[in-house]
Amino acid sequence: MIELNLAQALNGALDTALSSDDRVVLLGEDIGRTGGVFRITDGLRDKYGTDRVIDTPVAESAIVGAAFGMAIAGMRPVAELQFLGFSYPAYDQVINHVARIRNRSNHRFTAPLVIRIPYGGGIGAAEHHSESTEAIYAHIPGIKVVVPSTPRDARGLLLAAIEDPDPVVFLEPIRLYRAIKEDIPEIYRVDIGPVRVERSGDDVTLLSWGAMVKETRQAASVLEEDGISVEVIDIRTLTPLDRDGIVASVEKTGRAVVVHEAPLTGGFAGEIAATIQERCLYCLQAPVQRVTGWDTVFPLKRSEGHYLPSVDQITAAARRTLKE
Amino acid sequence: MIELNLAQALNGALDTALSSDDRVVLLGEDIGRTGGVFRITDGLRDKYGTDRVIDTPVAESAIVGAAFGMAIAGMRPVAELQFLGFSYPAYDQVINHVARIRNRSNHRFTAPLVIRIPYGGGIGAAEHHSESTEAIYAHIPGIKVVVPSTPRDARGLLLAAIEDPDPVVFLEPIRLYRAIKEDIPEIYRVDIGPVRVERSGDDVTLLSWGAMVKETRQAASVLEEDGISVEVIDIRTLTPLDRDGIVASVEKTGRAVVVHEAPLTGGFAGEIAATIQERCLYCLQAPVQRVTGWDTVFPLKRSEGHYLPSVDQITAAARRTLKE
Amino acid sequence: MSSGQIEPDGNPSMFGLVNSDGSVRDRLPITVEDLRGLYADMVEARTFDDKSMAMQRQGRLATYAPFRGQEAAQIGAAAALQDDDWVAGTYRDAALNWRAGYPWRLLVLGRTGDERGGELPNGVNVLPPSITVGGHMIHAVGLAWAEKLQGNSRIALTSFGDGATSEGDFHEAMNFAAVYATPTVFLCQNNGYAISYPTSEQTKSKTIAAKADGYGMPGMRVDGNDVVGVFVAVREAAHRARKGEGPSLIEAVTYRMGPHTTADDPTRYRDEAESRDWEDRDPLLRIRRLLAKAGGWTEEWQEDLETSASQVIEEAVEWAENVPEPTVEQMVDRVFAKRPRSLTQQLNETGDD
Amino acid sequence: MSSGQIEPDGNPSMFGLVNSDGSVRDRLPITVEDLRGLYADMVEARTFDDKSMAMQRQGRLATYAPFRGQEAAQIGAAAALQDDDWVAGTYRDAALNWRAGYPWRLLVLGRTGDERGGELPNGVNVLPPSITVGGHMIHAVGLAWAEKLQGNSRIALTSFGDGATSEGDFHEAMNFAAVYATPTVFLCQNNGYAISYPTSEQTKSKTIAAKADGYGMPGMRVDGNDVVGVFVAVREAAHRARKGEGPSLIEAVTYRMGPHTTADDPTRYRDEAESRDWEDRDPLLRIRRLLAKAGGWTEEWQEDLETSASQVIEEAVEWAENVPEPTVEQMVDRVFAKRPRSLTQQLNETGDD
């Protein structure tokens, strides 16, 4: 057991992967000399050398495309893209090649690679540095999309992702990198797939993932103080989606609030709300509520407060479900 | 009035735009000499010259990026990307620049351009030629996403899109290009925004857009034969979404089936189902059903029949809502 | 109409060994027997191409992209590789892929619209053809890089068209290959057109080979209709790569004699005169002329070749057309290594209808 | 640690007029008065840069990307343009943008994290800085193309870093510009690093200017710390563009003296010795040396310049910091020309909470 924050947990997971599996290589912009803009790969270049921890030119499509080729040739590349807002030049490689080679070759060639991408707002960053476009990845058949919110899950899911026979897009919530510390076992995997019940309760289910789990958790505490019994679900794996885990909770509580910071329209909360009403319309005591970002461009620092869903918005939504 | 199929209606709309507005230019791969792989720009190069109808190198990011610059400088470019599966190299330009310049410059610079993209399956095409990834565009704040399903709407919406002060992604259902003919007035605009009630009914609402409107329409006929009164809604504009139009219909019928050929998970039907249960849970007689493609890569010709939603699937889903 | 090619032919700065008329510019570095082998391969490839065109017209294949006229570039390049080298080519590279180990039967199966056509035999390191223009070149960089990092001697060849050099992905792939000195051979089959758009308009560079300079990489222009020239050029580039001297770019100047695909109508964008011009430069014809002079070609041999090629292709077609209809389960089970529960649920639900 | 630059300095093949020590290589094509003007602009820009760094440390600005060391490249380039020419630069181009008409107050406002900083005055054709590396170069191609198609004489200049030349978008933009002969000037400020990644590792090309060849475009390497050299080079390229002779690439070799941004720690990737080396090549210093020799510089003038620059910048800061807090409505109403009903609904609903 060792106490780590989310960033350290990721660094440790990469260290473990590099030391235990020769096929693992890391590549990305500034990940070597500087240890990445968030220092997630700190120290690894010195430890494993420039053939295993590779600084690359600024070319996202090539980073993913080269990692893809490496994976086909038997390696286990872990690519880092610097921010989710800079991942789009590689979107074509992900959707048209990474996600499809197993299908295209009927299993003969596969691409077991991981694409790590920091995401999310709340740090007052420049344009393109704050957005949460997980929905555009979660719509791609053939990749898995994983979003940890705790140091434990970060380590366990990253190791599972690197070992997974299929490609994984691994989204890291920037504002949680150093938010909390947790005791983590050395040998540890978290299955890609199942949701995590973060807190059990009976009256209402709050569902979230990644960065917004923090506010969701806080909202749960506020509600509990008012005597409301809240179940908090951390989705963790957006795809393949654990619909049974979600439905089981809402069958119990009859009420659900889905929280994300991406824009409302076309956001992944729509998928979850649609699923809940499909599977348990008759157990629903109130409409599934969505608490999300706005259908606007993610704003710069001064308007961030207007944009990001607040604890108050979550509790208000939960109370709306209880009023009905 | 003139009788045209969808492809001809688009060609006519482009002709009208080119002749009535000097600022309009068309650019894209093979749109000049050959009139485009689907001949939508047929004859326009000869008529308007190579400065107005421009063949470009194979470089989607540059096509959109150059059109964006032209639009800022006061022109009204209409870019064609050859297939939706080849639009992803330009995704970064769309999400990071086209959709954002108004926000970035607080209205000082704007990008009134149209990106036309043929999409959808059913023609037994090669890989990447059949998919329906409208959801990844509908999640981008700052662009409008329009998908006509009839010759009339095709003409009216394309002209409205070219005149719109904001950028529009205009998706054209390949398998409807030459499916039906319709009488179309010469002077004609269709507002971007409102859904179109294609058929009025009381028992169940079928909602769809683009290519799947055909099967949806057929399903409605089958159901009507059995005495079921069906309302068919053609969404037409995915964003900004006309939630009121959708809700008004379901408030009347109490039952809804959303149909698209994109994969289920993260598809735009999720948004619509989520909206319906938010706004009229208490009027819903049954869960909103989604009839969609599979969470698989769009298959090649021999498996296309397995993949595409069928009339039977739609009628079965509608009957499920009626059973409850 | 303008001519498609930047500098169609007869350019002394273009490397080549066998001229259109079958004369040789220099002593050939291969035996007549080997040349006969290359010729036989080209005949077999063309037989496949003709057969595919015919089948497509009969509705037995999905859209087909013919390589007629490009047999020398493809066969010459593949012949210069070792058996387990990697190949990442395009929709037009059936001849290249076949010569590198991709069985005809799978190529036919793929073209009927069946993903199982992409399931290559173990040991054949050819990627199923990529349909996006430009996206696959970097794959060959990654493949080659992995081999290098793992201490293997395998190299990777990527083949692409003139049109593909306009994509940003070409640039990124060239740069990565050069920066990391990956053992990659970039083979551009400059066939004069990207669908309807002539090479001469795609770039203001005089040649595509010249683009290599900007990446600090050797670039070479070769007569793409000379199978021996292409073979020698690619062999040299492969040799450099295998020795650890990094990537090269080879521009093989050739001509697409047929339509872009079976859906294309070339009369919309090029003169018949131009196409006729290129008929005399047919890559098969010139080797036939050369062999005839050297006594290595006879009418009977030609007939034998054609008969046996037809038989081989017919067998492949027969096999492919008898592959059982694909099932829904197969479609669903190709997405991941293990079918996730969400897909099983979809299968159960949609199965109900 | 390796040196960042490919060929740091003193290269005879690199165009320049003023050496580090203030000596001149050739007769200067501008008057002493103009040179004093350029120098004054550089002083003002540096004052802004210093002030911004200080403000960021005080938490008054979001992340800031300093241009210290690159003043000559930016001021020299902007000075060579006409008032209504288009400029599309990066996060590091505040000096360039300002000299092209972007008011300091809006540059400050933008950096406080306010979209209203991007609302340029009418007539100033400078795009608000783009933060994605590479994406904006093609915008300058589109802008210039539109002017050409509309028969106007405006040209477009795009500025970008060495790192940006690795992006596919660089390639596509260069190719489009060349193919359509758009009046575009590509200005690469090669400052030795893409964050931590040295230029010498980014490419195997000897220079960035050399990359122009592959596009059939003139390329020129200029000492980016020589404001006169840059001015002359850009003026020439702008002139060519305006005459209809198409685009050019100018590589201005310079050095980022500060960190990549206020969030960066350069000691992780470069020696102090290297940075010290470049101090003597400071673009302000050399003009000061030159002017001092020519009697065009005095201590008092320097003090005057600094005082008035400080005042100008202080006023801009004061203005920006007094812009009222942005409202939710403003955020919502920036998405489209007319607010769609869906956003009004969101406003009503979220307003409730």
Ligand SMILES: Cc1ncc(C[n+]2csc(CCOP(=O)(O)OP(=O)(O)O)c2C)c(N)n1
């Ligand atoms: C990214 C992308 N854009 C567009 C297309 C459509 N398309 C298919 S082939 C082709 C032309 C390619 O020309 P070239 O690279 O010269 O290859 P050739 O077909 O001549 O062999 C185009 C534009 C595509 N397949 N992928």
Ligand SMILES: Cc1ncc(C[n+]2csc(CCOP(=O)(O)OP(=O)(O)O)c2C)c(N)n1
């Ligand atoms: C598409 C994209 N990828 C990555 C980044 C992160 N990033 C910001 S600046 C930078 C380095 C750019 O270097 P260069 O082009 O040389 O410009 P400089 O910062 O040196 O002025 C990187 C990688 C980005 N902004 N955009």
Ligand SMILES: [Mg+2]
């Ligand atoms: Mg070609």
Ligand SMILES: [Mg+2]
């Ligand atoms: Mg730089």
